[in-house]
Amino acid sequence: MKSIVKDLTHERILNAAESLFALHGYDGATMRQITEKAAVNLSAVNYHFDTKEKLYAETFTRIIRPLNAERLTILTQAELLAGDHPVPLPAILESFIRPTFMLAAGRPQFLALMSRNFSAPPPFMREIMAAEFSAISQRYIRALQHALPGVPPMELFWRMFYTVGALLFTAAHRETMALLSHGAIQSPDTESIIRRLVDYASAAMCAPRREPAMS
Amino acid sequence: MKSIVKDLTHERILNAAESLFALHGYDGATMRQITEKAAVNLSAVNYHFDTKEKLYAETFTRIIRPLNAERLTILTQAELLAGDHPVPLPAILESFIRPTFMLAAGRPQFLALMSRNFSAPPPFMREIMAAEFSAISQRYIRALQHALPGVPPMELFWRMFYTVGALLFTAAHRETMALLSHGAIQSPDTESIIRRLVDYASAAMCAPRREPAMS
DNA sequence: GTCTATATCATGATAGAC
DNA sequence: GTCTATCATGATATAGAC
Structure with missing residues (x-):
């Protein structure tokens, strides 16, 4: 069928774009590189995606939509399991963190x-x-509020933001870590990474609010 | 003197480059944009910095060197103050975090x-x-080891890395936060930001290591 | 739907007058 | 040291044959 052929080209371009945008960024990756890697014609990008911007947008939504959907699925399951009780903090965080590494496999x-x-x-x-x-x-903010009623919502918002920063930064820097640690750290297995991040964030989310220090 | 004139052009370019590289990235910022913003001739970049890559490198080292120097100065002061005792964890973290926002003012x-x-x-x-x-x-790893002898060094390394991720991510996303929080968060003052981050990271750095869960 | 060929423009870098 | 003018290249996008 024609649609199958179309979908193949479409996907080949998206796969190549995902890898090249990741490596060189939007400005750094050129359509020539992408179409060459995808082994399709240069014009195919414009035909299937119109512009480079729209190609980038589709490349990104293609990875982010299933990821966020999976996060919500797991969080919802945990909420059903918890019944009237709040979902335990580590379970909330793991529902956010784990799908990131699962879909990256x-x-x-x-x-x-x-x-x-x-x-x-x-x-x-x-x-x-x-x-x-x-x-x-x-x-997520609502789930966190139930789990940590003693922490002000705005504080929860900030801390969740920090946690996303820690997650993304680490995700993109496994090689850098090996470099800075002088070989002490080599890309560990996924389960260790998840556990480490969940432990870190769980402790951080319920930090006491320090009083302003005297001078 | 001629050297003064040279230094002026040199600095005008660096200032313009700092702002434009920050906004659009290395590939996204063009030499034409930079020289236009600096109100100097296009060729001045090649004359003073040879290539665009070297201009970028100088732009970055110009901000990172004083920053890391300030961090070490404050950490050293804290170590002298602590004498034989380890520097308290929040003081270690604040010596890392505070200069970031001070030099950004x-x-x-x-x-x-x-x-x-x-x-x-x-x-x-x-x-x-x-x-x-x-x-x-x-x-920093050594200071953290003294402050937290119960946490394995490798764990400290990871957690410090997470903390850097949280710091950088937040630093670059004050507007994003305001957006996602639907206006609940508006760029707070520097001292609040520092306190919040130090609280978060202090709690996270000494997190207990969770046992692997049973199924 | 897919290709070739090309239009149009912006890029980094350089040559050479002053 | 600073300018103008220009080069060679590579960019996105499009026109039109097949």
Whole structure:
């Protein structure tokens, strides 16, 4: 069928784009590189995606939508399991963190693209990002409020933001860590990474608020 | 004197480059934009910095060297003050975090350039980054080991890395936060930001290591 | 739907007058 | 040291044959 052929080219381009945008960023990756890697014609990008900007947007939403959907699925399961009780804090955080590494399995540039797009999103992505994350951020804040009623909501918001920063930064820097640690750290297994991040964030989320220090 | 004139042009270019690299990244900022903003001739970049890559490297080292120097100064003061005792954990973290925001005062793109360069450094920056951070990372790990003898050094290394991620991510996203929080969060004052981050990281650094869960 | 060929423009860098 | 003018290259996007 024709649609199958179309879908193949479409996907080949998206796969190549994912890897090259992750490696070189929006401005750094050229359509020539992408179409060469995808082994399709240069014009295929414009035919299937119209512009480079739209190609980038689709490349990113293709990874972020299933990720956020999976997060909400696991969080909802945990809420059903907890019944009237709040979901335990580590379970909330793990529902956010674990899917990141699960969906990244076998896609070496998945995490790099995520991190890059959050830390330095091309300007045309601002609206798209806000749309993709508006719902999920509210869901998580509510779950956190139930789990930690003693912490002010605004504080929870900040801390969740810090946690996302820690997650993305680490995700994109496994090699850097090996470098700075002089070989003490080599890319550990996924379960260790998840456990470490959940432990870190769980402790951090319920930090006491320090009183302003005297001089 | 001629050297004064040279230094003026030199600095005008660096200032313009700092702001434009922060906003658009290495590939996104063009030499024409930079020289236009600096109100100097296009060729001045090549004359003073040879290539665009060297201009970027100088732009970044100009902000990172005083920053890391200030961090070490404050940490050393704290160590002298502590004598034979370990420096308290919050003091260690604050010596790392505070200079970031102090040196950023009055330079709106300082933090954005920092964040961007760490999350998506141009490939030619890898060596330079490693050189600039090798010494300071070892100094901080040692201080953390003294303050938290019960936490394995490798765990400390990871957690410090998470903390840097939280710091940089937040630094570059004050506007994003205001957006996602639906106006609940508006750029707070520097002291609040520092306190919040230090509280968060202090609790996280001494997190207990959770036992692997049973199924 | 896919290709070749090309239009149009912006890029980094350089040559050479002053 | 600073300018103008320009080069060679590579960018995105499009027109039109097949």
